[in-house]
Amino acid sequence: QVQLVESGGGLVQAGGSLRLSCAASGIFFSLANMGWYRQAPGKQRELVARMTRGGSTNYADSVKGRFTISRDNPKSTVYLQVNSLKPEDTAVYYCNAEYGGRSYWGQGTQVTVSS
DSSP, rough: EEEEEEOOOOEETTTHHHHHHEESSOOGGGSSSSEEEEEOOOOEEEEEEEEESSSSSEEETTTTTTEEEEGGGGGTTTEEEEOSOOOOOOOOEEEEETTTTTEEEEEEEEEEEEO
C-alpha cells in the first residue's frame, strides 16, 4: 500500500519560509519521480516542482528562485523549501509520486501566507 504523508505547512507572513516534507512508504523510493503540486481555492491543481529519480528538476515559473525541491532517498522523503512566500502562494500543497506507471497523491498540507 502506497502512502505519501505531507507535513510542514502552516500560516506564515509574506516573505517568510517553510519546509514541506513528504514521507513515502510502499514504493521503492529511489525509483520514483517525485513532485509537489498546489491547488488554491477555485483554481486547478498545478505543478510547483518536480525531481526525477535521476535528480533532474523543473519548477513552475512563478516559484523559480524561491522554492527548492530535494530528496533524501535513504529516508524516502522529498522536501520543498519555500522561501520569500507571497500571498498568492496560499494553497494546499500535495506530494506526488510517479512509480510503476502509476501516480500517487498525498492528502495535502495547507500553506497560508498573510500579507
